[in-house]
Amino acid sequence: MSLFSDVQQAPPDAILGLTEQFKADTNPQKVNLGVGVYQDASGKLPLLRCVEAAEKKLAEAAAAKGYLPIDGLATYDADVKDLVFGEGSAVHDRVVTVQALGGTGALRVGADFLRQVNPDAKVLISNPSWENHQALFTRAGFTVEKYAYYDAEAKGVDFDGMIADLTAAAPGTVVVLHACCHNPTGYDLTADQWDQVIETVLAGDLVAFLDMAYQGFSEGLEEDGATVRKFAERVPSFFVSTSFSKSLSLYGERVGALSIVCADAEEARRVLSQVKIVIRTNYSNPPTHGAQLAATVLSDADLRAQWVAELGEMRDRIKAMRGALVDGLKAAGVDGDFSYITDQVGMFSFSGLTKDQMVRLRNEFGVYGTDTGRICVAALNDDNVGYVSESIAAVLK
Numbered sequence: 001m002s003l004f005s006d007v008q009q010a011p012p013d014a015i016l017g018l019t020e021q022f023k024a025d026t027n028p029q030k031v032n033l034g035v036g037v038y039q040d041a042s043g044k045l046p047l048l049r050c051v052e053a054a055e056k057k058l059a060e061a062a063a064a065k066g067y068l069p070i071d072g073l074a075t076y077d078a079d080v081k082d083l084v085f086g087e088g089s090a091v092h093d094r095v096v097t098v099q100a101l102g103g104t105g106a107l108r109v110g111a112d113f114l115r116q117v118n119p120d121a122k123v124l125i126s127n128p129s130w131e132n133h134q135a136l137f138t139r140a141g142f143t144v145e146k147y148a149y150y151d152a153e154a155k156g157v158d159f160d161g162m163i164a165d166l167t168a169a170a171p172g173t174v175v176v177l178h179a180c181c182h183n184p185t186g187y188d189l190t191a192d193q194w195d196q197v198i199e200t201v202l203a204g205d206l207v208a209f210l211d212m213a214y215q216g217f218s219e220g221l222e223e224d225g226a227t228v229r230k231f232a233e234r235v236p237s238f239f240v241s242t243s244f245s246k247s248l249s250l251y252g253e254r255v256g257a258l259s260i261v262c263a264d265a266e267e268a269r270r271v272l273s274q275v276k277i278v279i280r281t282n283y284s285n286p287p288t289h290g291a292q293l294a295a296t297v298l299s300d301a302d303l304r305a306q307w308v309a310e311l312g313e314m315r316d317r318i319k320a321m322r323g324a325l326v327d328g329l330k331a332a333g334v335d336g337d338f339s340y341i342t343d344q345v346g347m348f349s350f351s352g353l354t355k356d357q358m359v360r361l362r363n364e365f366g367v368y369g370t371d372t373g374r375i376c377v378a379a380l381n382d383d384n385v386g387y388v389s390e391s392i393a394a395v396l397k
Protein backbone atom coordinates (compact mmCIF):
# COMPACT_ATOMS: atom_id res chain seq x y z
CA MET A 1 0.00 0.00 0.00
CA SER A 2 1.67 3.23 -1.09
CA LEU A 3 0.48 6.80 -0.73
CA PHE A 4 -0.70 6.72 -4.32
CA SER A 5 -2.25 3.24 -4.46
CA ASP A 6 -5.74 4.68 -4.84
CA VAL A 7 -4.84 7.25 -7.45
CA GLN A 8 -6.90 6.55 -10.53
CA GLN A 9 -5.52 6.73 -14.05
CA ALA A 10 -6.95 9.97 -15.52
CA PRO A 11 -8.29 9.88 -19.08
CA PRO A 12 -5.89 11.46 -21.58
CA ASP A 13 -6.55 15.10 -22.48
CA ALA A 14 -9.02 14.91 -25.37
CA ILE A 15 -7.05 17.14 -27.69
CA LEU A 16 -3.46 16.54 -26.64
CA GLY A 17 -4.27 12.80 -26.67
CA LEU A 18 -5.25 13.16 -30.33
CA THR A 19 -1.82 14.65 -31.09
CA GLU A 20 -0.14 11.63 -29.50
CA GLN A 21 -2.26 9.33 -31.63
CA PHE A 22 -1.45 11.44 -34.70
CA LYS A 23 2.30 11.23 -34.05
CA ALA A 24 2.11 7.44 -33.85
CA ASP A 25 0.09 7.16 -37.10
CA THR A 26 2.18 5.81 -40.00
CA ASN A 27 -0.19 7.00 -42.76
CA PRO A 28 1.99 9.25 -44.97
CA GLN A 29 -1.05 11.42 -45.83
CA LYS A 30 -2.08 12.02 -42.23
CA VAL A 31 -3.33 15.50 -41.32
CA ASN A 32 -3.71 16.87 -37.79
CA LEU A 33 -6.80 19.07 -37.59
CA GLY A 34 -7.24 18.36 -33.89
CA VAL A 35 -5.21 20.91 -32.01
CA GLY A 36 -6.01 24.63 -32.32
CA VAL A 37 -2.76 25.87 -33.76
CA TYR A 38 -2.40 28.10 -36.81
CA GLN A 39 -0.09 26.74 -39.50
CA ASP A 40 1.16 28.59 -42.55
CA ALA A 41 0.70 27.60 -46.19
CA SER A 42 3.56 25.09 -45.91
CA GLY A 43 2.06 23.46 -42.82
CA LYS A 44 4.53 25.03 -40.39
CA LEU A 45 3.96 26.92 -37.19
CA PRO A 46 4.95 30.45 -38.22
CA LEU A 47 7.55 32.60 -36.51
CA LEU A 48 6.00 36.00 -37.19
CA ARG A 49 8.40 38.52 -38.73
CA CYS A 50 7.41 41.09 -36.09
CA VAL A 51 8.32 38.60 -33.35
CA GLU A 52 11.62 37.73 -35.03
CA ALA A 53 12.47 41.44 -35.17
CA ALA A 54 11.47 41.87 -31.52
CA GLU A 55 13.71 38.90 -30.58
CA LYS A 56 16.64 40.64 -32.29
CA LYS A 57 15.94 43.93 -30.53
CA LEU A 58 15.80 42.17 -27.18
CA ALA A 59 18.98 40.19 -27.88
CA GLU A 60 20.87 43.38 -28.77
CA ALA A 61 19.86 44.93 -25.47
CA ALA A 62 20.36 41.69 -23.54
CA ALA A 63 19.93 42.20 -19.80
CA ALA A 64 19.83 40.08 -16.68
CA LYS A 65 16.50 38.44 -15.94
CA GLY A 66 15.32 39.65 -12.58
CA TYR A 67 11.93 38.84 -11.11
CA LEU A 68 9.04 40.72 -12.63
CA PRO A 69 6.50 42.32 -10.31
CA ILE A 70 3.72 39.93 -9.22
CA ASP A 71 1.33 41.49 -11.75
CA GLY A 72 3.88 41.32 -14.55
CA LEU A 73 5.77 43.69 -16.82
CA ALA A 74 4.22 47.14 -16.35
CA THR A 75 4.67 48.24 -19.99
CA TYR A 76 3.10 44.99 -21.19
CA ASP A 77 0.10 45.39 -18.88
CA ALA A 78 -0.39 48.98 -20.10
CA ASP A 79 -0.10 47.97 -23.78
CA VAL A 80 -2.60 45.13 -23.31
CA LYS A 81 -5.04 47.48 -21.59
CA ASP A 82 -4.80 49.83 -24.59
CA LEU A 83 -5.33 46.96 -27.01
CA VAL A 84 -8.31 45.52 -25.15
CA PHE A 85 -10.12 48.70 -24.07
CA GLY A 86 -8.82 51.22 -26.62
CA GLU A 87 -5.99 53.69 -26.22
CA GLY A 88 -6.79 56.31 -23.60
CA SER A 89 -10.20 54.75 -22.92
CA ALA A 90 -12.25 56.33 -20.16
CA VAL A 91 -12.29 53.05 -18.23
CA HIS A 92 -8.51 52.77 -17.90
CA ASP A 93 -8.20 53.95 -14.32
CA ARG A 94 -10.81 51.46 -13.13
CA VAL A 95 -9.40 48.45 -14.99
CA VAL A 96 -6.86 46.11 -13.45
CA THR A 97 -4.73 44.34 -16.07
CA VAL A 98 -2.23 41.72 -14.96
CA GLN A 99 0.11 39.58 -17.03
CA ALA A 100 -0.88 35.91 -16.97
CA LEU A 101 0.36 32.55 -18.23
CA GLY A 102 -1.52 32.55 -21.51
CA GLY A 103 -5.28 32.72 -21.78
CA THR A 104 -5.57 29.64 -19.58
CA GLY A 105 -3.58 31.26 -16.78
CA ALA A 106 -5.71 34.40 -17.04
CA LEU A 107 -8.91 32.36 -16.77
CA ARG A 108 -7.56 30.49 -13.76
CA VAL A 109 -6.39 33.58 -11.86
CA GLY A 110 -9.79 35.13 -12.61
CA ALA A 111 -11.59 31.97 -11.47
CA ASP A 112 -9.61 31.79 -8.22
CA PHE A 113 -10.31 35.44 -7.45
CA LEU A 114 -14.01 35.03 -8.29
CA ARG A 115 -14.25 32.05 -5.99
CA GLN A 116 -12.96 34.24 -3.18
CA VAL A 117 -15.40 37.06 -4.02
CA ASN A 118 -18.48 34.93 -4.57
CA PRO A 119 -17.93 31.30 -3.50
CA ASP A 120 -21.58 30.31 -3.99
CA ALA A 121 -21.88 31.48 -7.58
CA LYS A 122 -22.45 29.03 -10.41
CA VAL A 123 -20.53 29.27 -13.66
CA LEU A 124 -22.31 29.02 -17.00
CA ILE A 125 -20.37 28.12 -20.13
CA SER A 126 -21.68 27.80 -23.68
CA ASN A 127 -22.93 24.48 -24.99
CA PRO A 128 -20.51 23.48 -26.39
CA SER A 129 -17.40 25.31 -25.26
CA TRP A 130 -13.63 24.97 -25.17
CA GLU A 131 -13.11 21.78 -23.11
CA ASN A 132 -10.91 23.45 -20.53
CA HIS A 133 -13.59 25.97 -19.48
CA GLN A 134 -15.56 23.24 -17.76
CA ALA A 135 -12.49 21.62 -16.20
CA LEU A 136 -10.81 24.83 -15.12
CA PHE A 137 -13.81 26.40 -13.38
CA THR A 138 -14.71 23.05 -11.78
CA ARG A 139 -11.16 22.71 -10.48
CA ALA A 140 -11.40 26.24 -9.06
CA GLY A 141 -14.33 24.98 -6.98
CA PHE A 142 -17.35 26.10 -9.00
CA THR A 143 -20.39 24.18 -10.15
CA VAL A 144 -20.32 24.56 -13.94
CA GLU A 145 -23.46 24.38 -16.07
CA LYS A 146 -24.20 25.23 -19.68
CA TYR A 147 -26.22 27.83 -21.54
CA ALA A 148 -27.69 27.04 -24.96
CA TYR A 149 -25.44 28.15 -27.80
CA TYR A 150 -25.10 25.90 -30.82
CA ASP A 151 -28.09 25.15 -32.98
CA ALA A 152 -27.08 22.04 -34.90
CA GLU A 153 -30.12 22.06 -37.16
CA ALA A 154 -30.00 25.71 -38.14
CA LYS A 155 -26.18 25.67 -38.17
CA GLY A 156 -25.78 28.79 -36.11
CA VAL A 157 -26.43 30.20 -32.67
CA ASP A 158 -29.56 29.30 -30.70
CA PHE A 159 -29.81 32.88 -29.55
CA ASP A 160 -33.31 32.63 -28.04
CA GLY A 161 -32.17 29.60 -26.04
CA MET A 162 -29.06 31.45 -24.91
CA ILE A 163 -31.01 34.49 -23.72
CA ALA A 164 -33.57 32.26 -21.99
CA ASP A 165 -30.82 30.46 -20.09
CA LEU A 166 -29.06 33.68 -19.11
CA THR A 167 -32.36 35.22 -18.02
CA ALA A 168 -33.04 32.22 -15.78
CA ALA A 169 -29.62 32.44 -14.09
CA ALA A 170 -29.40 33.56 -10.47
CA PRO A 171 -27.84 36.95 -9.68
CA GLY A 172 -24.05 36.66 -9.39
CA THR A 173 -23.83 33.76 -11.85
CA VAL A 174 -20.58 33.89 -13.80
CA VAL A 175 -21.20 33.70 -17.55
CA VAL A 176 -18.22 32.75 -19.68
CA LEU A 177 -18.58 34.32 -23.13
CA HIS A 178 -16.35 33.90 -26.17
CA ALA A 179 -15.52 37.47 -27.20
CA CYS A 180 -14.87 36.39 -30.80
CA CYS A 181 -14.16 33.27 -32.87
CA HIS A 182 -16.21 30.90 -30.73
CA ASN A 183 -14.34 27.68 -29.97
CA PRO A 184 -15.42 25.09 -31.10
CA THR A 185 -18.34 26.18 -33.30
CA GLY A 186 -16.96 29.19 -35.20
CA TYR A 187 -20.32 31.00 -34.77
CA ASP A 188 -20.22 34.44 -33.17
CA LEU A 189 -23.01 36.75 -32.05
CA THR A 190 -23.93 39.80 -34.10
CA ALA A 191 -23.46 43.31 -32.67
CA ASP A 192 -27.21 43.51 -31.95
CA GLN A 193 -27.17 40.18 -30.18
CA TRP A 194 -24.26 41.34 -28.02
CA ASP A 195 -26.38 44.37 -27.04
CA GLN A 196 -29.10 42.01 -25.88
CA VAL A 197 -26.60 39.90 -23.95
CA ILE A 198 -25.39 43.05 -22.21
CA GLU A 199 -28.98 43.97 -21.30
CA THR A 200 -29.52 40.47 -19.91
CA VAL A 201 -26.28 40.57 -17.92
CA LEU A 202 -27.24 43.94 -16.44
CA ALA A 203 -30.86 42.98 -15.73
CA GLY A 204 -29.87 39.68 -14.09
CA ASP A 205 -26.87 41.04 -12.20
CA LEU A 206 -24.68 38.42 -13.87
CA VAL A 207 -20.88 38.45 -13.94
CA ALA A 208 -19.56 38.37 -17.50
CA PHE A 209 -16.19 36.73 -18.14
CA LEU A 210 -15.17 37.44 -21.72
CA ASP A 211 -12.63 34.99 -23.08
CA MET A 212 -10.64 36.66 -25.85
CA ALA A 213 -8.26 34.03 -27.18
CA TYR A 214 -8.47 35.02 -30.85
CA GLN A 215 -8.48 38.81 -31.10
CA GLY A 216 -7.69 39.66 -34.72
CA PHE A 217 -8.80 36.35 -36.23
CA SER A 218 -12.37 37.30 -37.14
CA GLU A 219 -12.32 40.77 -38.71
CA GLY A 220 -9.26 42.49 -37.26
CA LEU A 221 -7.83 43.66 -33.96
CA GLU A 222 -10.01 46.76 -33.68
CA GLU A 223 -13.18 45.16 -35.00
CA ASP A 224 -12.84 42.09 -32.79
CA GLY A 225 -12.20 44.31 -29.78
CA ALA A 226 -15.56 46.08 -30.24
CA THR A 227 -17.49 43.64 -28.03
CA VAL A 228 -15.26 44.19 -25.00
CA ARG A 229 -15.54 47.94 -25.52
CA LYS A 230 -19.33 47.70 -25.69
CA PHE A 231 -19.27 45.91 -22.34
CA ALA A 232 -16.91 48.56 -20.93
CA GLU A 233 -19.40 51.30 -21.88
CA ARG A 234 -22.33 49.65 -20.14
CA VAL A 235 -21.28 47.04 -17.59
CA PRO A 236 -19.75 48.28 -14.31
CA SER A 237 -17.71 45.16 -13.54
CA PHE A 238 -16.61 42.21 -15.67
CA PHE A 239 -13.60 40.07 -16.57
CA VAL A 240 -11.58 39.69 -19.77
CA SER A 241 -8.92 37.07 -20.46
CA THR A 242 -6.51 37.81 -23.30
CA SER A 243 -4.19 35.39 -25.08
CA PHE A 244 -1.40 36.10 -27.54
CA SER A 245 -0.74 32.41 -28.14
CA LYS A 246 -2.39 32.50 -31.56
CA SER A 247 -2.25 36.15 -32.53
CA LEU A 248 1.53 36.41 -32.03
CA SER A 249 2.14 32.70 -32.61
CA LEU A 250 3.79 32.62 -29.17
CA TYR A 251 2.10 29.47 -27.87
CA GLY A 252 4.99 28.20 -25.75
CA GLU A 253 5.91 31.55 -24.23
CA ARG A 254 2.59 31.60 -22.29
CA VAL A 255 1.69 35.23 -22.94
CA GLY A 256 -1.71 36.35 -21.75
CA ALA A 257 -3.41 38.80 -19.45
CA LEU A 258 -6.38 39.11 -17.13
CA SER A 259 -8.31 42.38 -17.03
CA ILE A 260 -10.90 43.12 -14.38
CA VAL A 261 -13.15 46.11 -14.88
CA CYS A 262 -14.11 47.64 -11.54
CA ALA A 263 -16.60 50.30 -10.42
CA ASP A 264 -13.93 52.96 -9.82
CA ALA A 265 -10.18 53.46 -9.38
CA GLU A 266 -10.24 52.95 -5.62
CA GLU A 267 -12.03 49.61 -6.03
CA ALA A 268 -9.54 48.66 -8.74
CA ARG A 269 -6.66 49.17 -6.30
CA ARG A 270 -8.28 46.86 -3.75
CA VAL A 271 -9.04 44.25 -6.40
CA LEU A 272 -5.44 44.36 -7.66
CA SER A 273 -4.12 43.80 -4.14
CA GLN A 274 -6.18 40.59 -3.86
CA VAL A 275 -5.38 39.36 -7.38
CA LYS A 276 -1.70 39.75 -6.51
CA ILE A 277 -2.18 37.35 -3.59
CA VAL A 278 -3.82 34.82 -5.94
CA ILE A 279 -0.76 35.03 -8.20
CA ARG A 280 1.83 35.19 -5.42
CA THR A 281 0.56 31.99 -3.83
CA ASN A 282 0.41 30.18 -7.16
CA TYR A 283 3.51 30.96 -9.28
CA SER A 284 4.77 34.10 -7.53
CA ASN A 285 5.36 36.17 -10.66
CA PRO A 286 5.19 35.59 -14.40
CA PRO A 287 8.08 34.94 -16.83
CA THR A 288 9.87 37.78 -18.58
CA HIS A 289 10.61 36.85 -22.16
CA GLY A 290 7.22 36.45 -23.80
CA ALA A 291 5.86 39.62 -22.22
CA GLN A 292 8.93 41.55 -23.38
CA LEU A 293 8.41 40.25 -26.90
CA ALA A 294 4.73 41.18 -26.92
CA ALA A 295 5.39 44.60 -25.37
CA THR A 296 8.09 45.28 -27.98
CA VAL A 297 5.71 44.47 -30.83
CA LEU A 298 2.80 46.38 -29.31
CA SER A 299 4.76 49.54 -28.51
CA ASP A 300 6.95 49.91 -31.63
CA ALA A 301 4.92 51.54 -34.44
CA ASP A 302 6.68 49.65 -37.25
CA LEU A 303 6.54 46.26 -35.54
CA ARG A 304 2.94 46.80 -34.63
CA ALA A 305 2.05 47.66 -38.23
CA GLN A 306 3.85 44.53 -39.32
CA TRP A 307 1.90 42.49 -36.77
CA VAL A 308 -1.41 43.89 -38.03
CA ALA A 309 -0.37 42.90 -41.56
CA GLU A 310 0.73 39.42 -40.51
CA LEU A 311 -2.49 38.85 -38.55
CA GLY A 312 -4.33 39.87 -41.72
CA GLU A 313 -2.36 37.29 -43.70
CA MET A 314 -3.27 34.56 -41.21
CA ARG A 315 -6.93 35.59 -41.24
CA ASP A 316 -7.09 35.72 -45.03
CA ARG A 317 -5.39 32.36 -45.39
CA ILE A 318 -7.89 30.73 -43.05
CA LYS A 319 -10.77 32.27 -45.01
CA ALA A 320 -9.27 31.01 -48.27
CA MET A 321 -8.96 27.51 -46.79
CA ARG A 322 -12.60 27.55 -45.71
CA GLY A 323 -13.50 28.32 -49.32
CA ALA A 324 -11.17 25.61 -50.61
CA LEU A 325 -12.77 23.05 -48.27
CA VAL A 326 -16.26 23.93 -49.52
CA ASP A 327 -15.04 23.66 -53.14
CA GLY A 328 -13.21 20.42 -52.35
CA LEU A 329 -16.33 18.83 -50.85
CA LYS A 330 -18.34 19.79 -53.94
CA ALA A 331 -15.62 18.47 -56.24
CA ALA A 332 -15.61 15.21 -54.25
CA GLY A 333 -19.31 14.84 -55.05
CA VAL A 334 -20.83 15.61 -51.67
CA ASP A 335 -24.40 16.87 -51.92
CA GLY A 336 -25.62 19.58 -49.63
CA ASP A 337 -24.98 23.14 -48.66
CA PHE A 338 -21.60 23.63 -47.06
CA SER A 339 -21.73 27.41 -47.06
CA TYR A 340 -21.85 27.27 -43.26
CA ILE A 341 -18.13 26.52 -43.34
CA THR A 342 -17.47 29.95 -44.81
CA ASP A 343 -20.02 31.59 -42.47
CA GLN A 344 -18.01 30.45 -39.47
CA VAL A 345 -15.05 32.51 -38.24
CA GLY A 346 -11.79 31.83 -36.50
CA MET A 347 -9.57 28.79 -36.45
CA PHE A 348 -12.27 26.14 -36.16
CA SER A 349 -15.11 24.66 -38.08
CA PHE A 350 -17.80 22.62 -36.47
CA SER A 351 -18.19 20.24 -39.37
CA GLY A 352 -21.45 18.63 -38.30
CA LEU A 353 -19.83 15.19 -38.61
CA THR A 354 -20.80 12.56 -36.04
CA LYS A 355 -18.43 10.90 -33.61
CA ASP A 356 -18.48 7.71 -35.70
CA GLN A 357 -17.57 9.68 -38.81
CA MET A 358 -14.73 11.46 -36.97
CA VAL A 359 -13.41 8.10 -35.74
CA ARG A 360 -13.53 6.73 -39.31
CA LEU A 361 -11.72 9.84 -40.56
CA ARG A 362 -8.91 9.11 -38.12
CA ASN A 363 -8.71 5.35 -38.45
CA GLU A 364 -9.21 4.99 -42.19
CA PHE A 365 -7.77 8.25 -43.52
CA GLY A 366 -5.39 9.62 -40.88
CA VAL A 367 -7.43 12.86 -40.72
CA TYR A 368 -7.59 13.94 -37.07
CA GLY A 369 -10.33 16.16 -35.64
CA THR A 370 -12.11 15.99 -32.29
CA ASP A 371 -14.96 13.55 -31.67
CA THR A 372 -17.34 16.51 -31.48
CA GLY A 373 -16.76 17.14 -35.20
CA ARG A 374 -14.48 20.14 -34.70
CA ILE A 375 -11.71 20.58 -37.24
CA CYS A 376 -8.99 23.21 -37.19
CA VAL A 377 -9.26 24.93 -40.58
CA ALA A 378 -6.11 26.89 -39.73
CA ALA A 379 -4.17 23.65 -40.30
CA LEU A 380 -5.45 23.20 -43.88
CA ASN A 381 -3.25 24.12 -46.82
CA ASP A 382 -3.21 23.71 -50.60
CA ASP A 383 -1.42 20.37 -50.27
CA ASN A 384 -3.81 18.72 -47.81
CA VAL A 385 -7.22 20.34 -48.40
CA GLY A 386 -8.02 18.08 -51.38
CA TYR A 387 -7.20 14.93 -49.43
CA VAL A 388 -9.17 16.14 -46.40
CA SER A 389 -12.19 16.92 -48.64
CA GLU A 390 -12.06 13.49 -50.26
CA SER A 391 -11.72 11.80 -46.89
CA ILE A 392 -14.72 13.68 -45.48
CA ALA A 393 -16.66 12.83 -48.65
CA ALA A 394 -15.83 9.15 -48.14
CA VAL A 395 -17.14 9.03 -44.56
CA LEU A 396 -20.29 10.95 -45.53
CA LYS A 397 -21.24 8.42 -48.20
Ligand code: PMP
Nearest residue numbers: 036102103104130183213243245
Ligand atom coordinates in the same frame (compact mmCIF):
# COMPACT_ATOMS: atom_id res chain seq x y z
N1 PMP B 1 -9.79 30.14 -24.44
C1 PMP B 1 -10.12 29.58 -25.60
C2 PMP B 1 -11.52 29.73 -26.10
C3 PMP B 1 -9.16 28.87 -26.33
O1 PMP B 1 -9.51 28.31 -27.47
C4 PMP B 1 -7.85 28.77 -25.83
C5 PMP B 1 -6.77 28.04 -26.57
N2 PMP B 1 -7.11 26.89 -27.20
C6 PMP B 1 -7.56 29.38 -24.62
C7 PMP B 1 -8.55 30.06 -23.95
C8 PMP B 1 -6.20 29.27 -23.98
O2 PMP B 1 -5.21 29.95 -24.59
P1 PMP B 1 -3.69 29.78 -24.13
O3 PMP B 1 -3.11 28.73 -25.00
O4 PMP B 1 -3.14 31.13 -24.36
O5 PMP B 1 -3.67 29.39 -22.71
